[in-house]
Structure formats: C-alpha cells, structure tokens
Amino acid sequence: MKIKGLFRRKRHGKESETWWMRFSANGKQHKVSTGTSDRRLAEKVLNKVKTQVAEGKWLDVNIAKQHNFDELMERYLDEHSKINKAVSTHEKDLYMKEHLKTFFEGKTLDQIDSDAILLYKNKRLREGAAQNTVLNELGMLRNALNIARHVWKWIKENPFSGLTLNLQANDVDRWLTKEEEEKLLEAAQGKLNGQLPDIILLDLHTGLSQEEILKLKWSQIDLSRKTLTTVRKKTKKKSRPARTIPLNATVVECLKRLAKVQSILGYVFFNEDGSPIGANRLKKAFKSAVKTAKIAYCRFHDLRHSFATRLVQKGVDLYKVSTLLGHSSIEVTQRYAHHWSESLRDGVDILDYQETKVLEKTEKKRKRKTKSA
Structure with a gap:
C-alpha cells in the first residue's frame, strides 16, 4: 500500500478548500475527501487511514464520502x-x-x-x-x-426521501391596486437612470417575466403591428414556440418615446455601457422604490401577478391569460381563478334589477286592490 498524501482538487482552474487524500489499497487507486479544510485535521484523517490499511482494517469507502x-x-x-x-x-x-x-x-x-x-x-x-x-x-x-x-451516481439515496419538513410555502399572490401603482411609479422616478418607471409600466401591461424585461431588444418589437415577440428561457428548453404579445396604447406610447434613445447593443433597457441591466441591480432599485412609496411589501415578480389579476378581474378568460403569460398549461393559471367571480358579478346583479321590477309591479297591484276594497 502506498500513501500519496494530501491534495486539493482543482475545478475550472480553482482549488477546492477541502483537503483530499490519494492512496492505493487492495490493488485500487482511491481519492477520498477528508471532509475538512484544516490541514492538520486532514493529516490526522490521513494517518488514521494509513493505520487502517496497514492493519488490514480499511475497507472501500462509500462513494458518498468521496464527494462533499x-x-x-x-x-x-x-x-x-x-x-x-x-x-x-x-x-x-x-x-x-x-x-x-x-x-x-x-x-x-x-x-x-x-x-x-x-x-x-x-x-x-x-x-x-x-x-x-x-x-x-x-x-x-x-x-x-x-x-x-x-445522474452523477454520487449517492444511493436522497436524504430528503420520506422527510417531512413542516414548512409552509407562501402561496399568497400580491397585486397592486391603482393607488399603489401611482405611488410606486412616482417613487421610481430617477432610478436606474430614469428607466425604472418605464420598466414597471411595461411589465404591468405585458406581464413579462423579469428575465424577459431585462433581455428585451428592439428587434423583438414591431410597433407598426403593435406586437412584441418573446420566449422565456425556462419554456424554450421545452420546445414551446415563442409567444407574440399584443401591445396596448399605453405600451406603444411608452416604447415610441424610448425608441428615441437606443443602446448600441439593441437592448430596450440598458446600463451606461449599453449592456442589459442586471437582475440584482433591478431588484435593489425596485425594493428602494417600494420603500419610498410606503406601500405593502411587493416583489418585482408581483407586477406580473398584477397583470394577470387585473385581466381576470376584467373578465378575460383564463385561456387568454395563460397564453399571454406563457404558462406551460392552463392549470398553472388556475391560481388566478378566484378573481374571476368578481368579474361575473354584473351577470348576477342583473337579477336584482329584474327582481326589483317584479316586486314593484306586485306592490302596485296590491295597492290598487287595497284602494278598490
């Protein structure tokens, strides 16, 4: 048996912090993690293995011990x-x-x-x-x-299998009221070189994902046809075609104004050097605007929720909303279904009107009978 000592693995030119040991035993070469970044502790682990091999007590390790x-x-x-x-x-x-x-x-x-x-x-x-x-x-x-x-065959079982975490997911959708929208747009003025208000407005009227907004290029926009073509990265992998979104007058007016000053790289929203705005930079600016506006907690993604919620509340059917959002199936869009009942209210309110007319006629007949008696 020959102990070759300690080393640190390299990946993409970078050394791992954890010390590994390389040695041969039972006619095989072995590379095993010591599980520590402390050199002295790693040496102790190595010496222990060396002793086990010398005494014939060392057995092939579980492959899970070879990766950290x-x-x-x-x-x-x-x-x-x-x-x-x-x-x-x-x-x-x-x-x-x-x-x-x-x-x-x-x-x-x-x-x-x-x-x-x-x-x-x-x-x-x-x-x-x-x-x-x-x-x-x-x-x-x-x-x-x-x-x-x-895929990598590093472990035989996932420790999460059968494990109950007892943690509750946050399934509450947040959407902006018109009053909150006005406050947010006012608070966003001047942020991201003055681009944040337009980013917010565009998202509220198109429902684009954050990635789609930040990567949006003028080549995707047809102002003459009033359309925007996009594909989300997460859906592109599933062989779904790009979706074309119709643009309303608010968005068209906004884009015509933005078109007067364009990035050399073609992005609609951009940094000083023309590159696309980073997600972290957008999140920080948006969080600051929410704080300044003094509205309830709101994430940038909630603008997309606001877009969908407003459509459903106005009576737009879920299939159309699902298509506009680029959802994989209408089942994903069902989360907005509870808003639909309010959009149907005028359909049942008309019965109140009809019932009132019937009651008024009945009351008039009763009064006439009372007078004649």
Missing part, C-alpha cells in the same frame, strides 16, 4: 442551474447557496442526512428566516442531491 457539499453546489450551479434556469433564478440559487454553505460547508455527502437537514432548518428559523425562504433553500439542496443520485 462544496463539490455538489459547484457542479449543480455550473452544470444545471446556470444552463437550465433563468438568469434571475440562477442568481437566486447563488444567493441561497451562501446560506446553505454556513452549515454544510466541508461536509461529505454521507454526512448530509435527514438529521443534518432538520438541524439546518431549525437554525435558519431561529435566525428569523421565513418558512418559505427555508423551504426554497432546502428545495435547491434537494434538487442538487437528486441529480447527484440519478
């Missing part, structure tokens, strides 16, 4: 999240990874079990994180572990 959280996240973010998710969603994954890292960093995958997951959940809740936030963070970890199991 840091590798899992790096590969998941590079090979899955970055490629398959919208830019804003990928950036959200990067942000969530930082929270997960505070607890799972350096842990080998066999150490990420159901107990560790529940300990992390309780830790985040004690820190004041919302249940929905913790649910999203653990959801990303679950997805990464699923890929590690089914």
